[in-house]
Amino acid sequence: MTTIAAPPAPAVLPPAHERFFAAGHDQVVDEHDAVLWDVLRGLTQGGKRFRPALLVHLHAALGGQDAHVAAAVADAVELLHTAFVIHDDVIDGDEVRRGRPNVGGTFAARGLADGATPERARRYGEAAGILAGDLALAGAVREIALCGARPDVTVRLLDLLEEVLHRSAAGELADVRVSLGGRVTLADALDVAEWKTAAYSFELPLQAAAILADAPEDVVAALGAVGRCLGVAFQLQDDLDGVFGTAEQTGKDPLCDLREGKSTALITIARSSSRWAQLAPFVGDPDLTEDGARRARELLVACGARRAVEALVHDLRGAAVAGVDRLPEPARRTLLDMITVLLGAPVPAPQAATPERGAA
Amino acid sequence: MTTIAAPPAPAVLPPAHERFFAAGHDQVVDEHDAVLWDVLRGLTQGGKRFRPALLVHLHAALGGQDAHVAAAVADAVELLHTAFVIHDDVIDGDEVRRGRPNVGGTFAARGLADGATPERARRYGEAAGILAGDLALAGAVREIALCGARPDVTVRLLDLLEEVLHRSAAGELADVRVSLGGRVTLADALDVAEWKTAAYSFELPLQAAAILADAPEDVVAALGAVGRCLGVAFQLQDDLDGVFGTAEQTGKDPLCDLREGKSTALITIARSSSRWAQLAPFVGDPDLTEDGARRARELLVACGARRAVEALVHDLRGAAVAGVDRLPEPARRTLLDMITVLLGAPVPAPQAATPERGAA
Incomplete structure (x- = not known):
């Protein structure tokens, strides 16, 4: 958004x-x-080019020279x-x-x-x-x-890249698998977000910035954890925007995600609620209308799924910020600013974080 | 084979x-x-692992130390x-x-x-x-x-790899395109063989061997030309074996290539002959029988396509050997031996190299 x-x-x-x-x-x-x-x-x-922006700005803020x-x-x-x-x-x-x-x-x-x-x-x-x-x-x-970069730094970057590629491939494979029709848990959806999105879009640029700036090992490690939290939060926010955002905000058709019916965290949570029987016909309907989408959004709010995902984003953002707070200045300030750019200004935690459960 | x-x-x-x-x-x-x-x-x-074998043996024969x-x-x-x-x-x-x-x-x-x-x-x-x-x-x-390898050698290898990747991608794309149903010339089929097969399977290992052995530039360039000729000859021989070889020789179903009906050089030449009307029903028939395959082979011989491809293999092999003859010993001997392993012992040129032409 x-x-x-x-x-x-x-x-x-x-x-x-x-x-x-x-x-x-x-x-x-x-x-x-x-x-x-x-x-x-x-x-x-x-495109947004936020991945190179994260790397370049954090590298400079960590005192990187090259x-x-x-x-x-x-x-x-x-x-x-x-x-x-x-x-x-x-x-x-x-x-x-x-x-x-x-x-x-x-x-x-x-x-x-x-x-x-x-x-x-x-x-x-x-x-x-x-x-x-x-x-x-x-x-x-x-x-x-x-x-x-120096040869030892280049080898570390290639090692980081290799590890990220491995997780990205596993995440993409898992993402296809969750669409095969089997039972998908919230944990599965969060794994996909971490492996497929967080690894290469956040962990890679953040850790590469630190490696290139010769930052201490604990900073490199902290940025891995920050990247995971931030990346999953970003993906969950993207899932929310894909359903509740407007075309102006997201740059894509606001019915597209619902029509595709992907097993995002939002949909996975809704599936375990008592409203699922009402919601199911709209999710993955390639002919979904504007009216149908409005009804689906109402049900996603009513069943608590929207609020549950907002709470997850809030918590993951909090975990990312806690990690960032351990960085030296000005890296801390730089990264906090970028989190605001990526996830919007901080908001209070949503009131009810627990979604409505099904009778089972 | x-x-x-x-x-x-x-x-x-x-x-x-x-x-x-x-x-x-x-x-x-x-x-x-x-x-x-x-x-x-x-x-x-x-697998045959002939690509690494080419590189390792030629590297040693060129005096490479590492x-x-x-x-x-x-x-x-x-x-x-x-x-x-x-x-x-x-x-x-x-x-x-x-x-x-x-x-x-x-x-x-x-x-x-x-x-x-x-x-x-x-x-x-x-x-x-x-x-x-x-x-x-x-x-x-x-x-x-x-x-x-030394940094300058590594950069040269990565440049070679990049150029080979570019041609391989273009060759694979062209290979899919020739199956789209348009008119394919012999030149198209030979381009596909060069870009898709010769580049990464022959030019890459031969030139990498020379670069790693610090061979003179004229040797690196000569090996590029040798690799192109040898690679196209290898692909044409593989096309022949795919139709005329036995399962024991090729390790694959001897009806497979005919059933697939790929526009190889062999089929492209046959298409321009007067026998094509008789041959066409067998080529690309997914239900081709043993008898049908026998008839197709007879027609591919009768129209001169087999002999024309054998003549191409013979000439390309000759061009590769002429290039190899300019290499210093023992590289020359090593590579000639490998050509024999890859393409069989040298045979005299086929008698009639010109295929029968259609009435047009």
């Missing part, structure tokens, strides 16, 4: 991205390959995000991103224009998405390997 | 792979993630191959590899067992394949970045 203020999305690509795309374009072998690179480049422009090295690693984190977004779209079967055709949508359309059947065109689009994500992923690992 | 003699597939994983999988298993977050790593590990065992560094890069090349095989299977919709369920097949079966619909289970398998390939790809880039 909020956009991070600084640094703004750059008008030109940052240097590491510039090199990555220059190499890609220089080595293009045919017109289709050229389109692949153009679409990939388009996907790295715009701003250009931090900027290169920050670019790599953003490129990794692009890779994940592209592969996530393939996995979810989405062909649109931010209102425009994504890699898969672009190539599926090209396949159709060339006379392919819709099914073959769809698979062509999927292939292009897998390959574009591979290029971005390999580019991100390369950018970290060649970021220009 | 041939298997490379040395080094044999190791009973234990090589050191760089050992570290990669140890880290993966150490960081497993749940049982599903554990299965992902088990399947990925299984896929890196067995055998352990060459071994680490060779392992990375094999891990890259694993990543490509996994993503290729996702792109082709294959759930079996070497007679066993691959990543996608394993997870689709797990999804079904958990009560998912076949379509959701298939998509779960696809997600697992995309993620396992991502882990292997990132692991391969990391292994090259941390191979232990």
Whole structure:
């Protein structure tokens, strides 16, 4: 719902991205390959860029000296995000991103224009998405390997990246699994948020900033815990915004999340309430109307699920802030400001944190 | 059809792979993630391992001193191959590899067992394949970045890897595109063979060996050309073996390639012959019988396509050998021996190299 203020999305690509795309374009072998690179480049422009912002600002606030090295690693984190977004779209079967055709949508359309059947065109689009994500992923690992830090620091960054990649893959797999139709607990939904979102979007940039700034080990460890809490809170807030936010606030169709019916923490909590029988027909209904969505929101409030998730966000934010409070200034102030940008200004804890339970 | 003699597939994983999988298993977050790593590990065992063999033997023959560094890069090349095989299977919709369920097949079966619909289970398998390939790809880039070579050598290897990745992605995309149903020329089929196969399977290990051995620039450049010729010849021979070889020779169903109906060079040449009307019903027929396959083979011989491809293999092999002849001994001898292992003993040029043409 909020956009991070600084640094703004750059008008030109940052240097590491510039090199990555220059190499890609220089080595293009045919017109289709050229389109692949153009679409990939388009996907790295715009967006909130809060991941590189977290890294660059925290690095400076922790006394880090090599701003250009931090900027290169920050670019790599953003490129990794692009890779994940592209592969996530393939996995979810989405062909649109931010209102425009994504890699898969672009190539599926090209396949159709060339006379392919819709099914073959769809698979062509999927292939292009897998390959574009591979290029971005390999580019991100390369950018970290060649970021220009001391060799021992680079090895630590690559170790951190490896661990984060492992958890992200497990989180994405779990995210697909929870949609298979089996029983999903709140713990499952929180695990997915931690592995899939918190690890690469928060733990990675925060800990990388500390490693690059030669911060003490306890600071690196504290930032891991801060990143986990902050990342899960961010994902839960995103789940809330996806249902209760407006298109102006979130930049996406406010019916989209309900229609998809994803087993978020919000929905998982609602599922264990006595109102679920009333709510269930609306969740995952691809033809959900504006009226249906209004009713679903009312039920999500009435069953206590909204308030329960707000309470979780509040508590996780509190845990993150407690971790941040142990950082030296000005890192403490910098990170608190960024938490406000990411999660909004602090609010009092919601009154009733316990959701209404089902009769069972 | 041939298997490379040395080094044999190791009973234990090589050191760089050992570290990669140890880290993966150490960081497993749940049982599903554990299965992902088990399947990925299984896929890196067995196989011909000719790519690492090319690198390690040529490196030694060029006077390279750091055998352990060459071994680490060779392992990375094999891990890259694993990543490509996994993503290729996702792109082709294959759930079996070497007679066993691959990543996608394993997870689709797990999804079904958990009560998912076949379509959701298939998509779960696809997600697992995309993620396992991502882990292997990132692991391969990391292994090259941390191979232990001099920093300038490591940068050159990463540049080579980047260029090869770009061409491989373009080749895979082109390979999917030629199956969309449009008109495919022999030049298209040869481009796909060069970009998709020759680049990472031959140019990469041969040029990496030379870079690691501090070989002169003209040797590195010559090995690029050798790798392209050898790689395309290898792919064309593989296309021939896929149609004319036995299950004992190729390790796969001898009807498989005909049933799939892929636009290989062999089929592309046949398509421009006057026999194509007779041949066309057999190519891409998923229910092709033993008798139908026999008839298809007869027609592929009669129209001159087999001989034309054999002539191409012969000429490309000749071009590769001419390049190898400019290498210093013992590298020249070593590489000539490996060409014999990969393509069989040299044979005289096929008599009629020009295929029969259609009336048009």
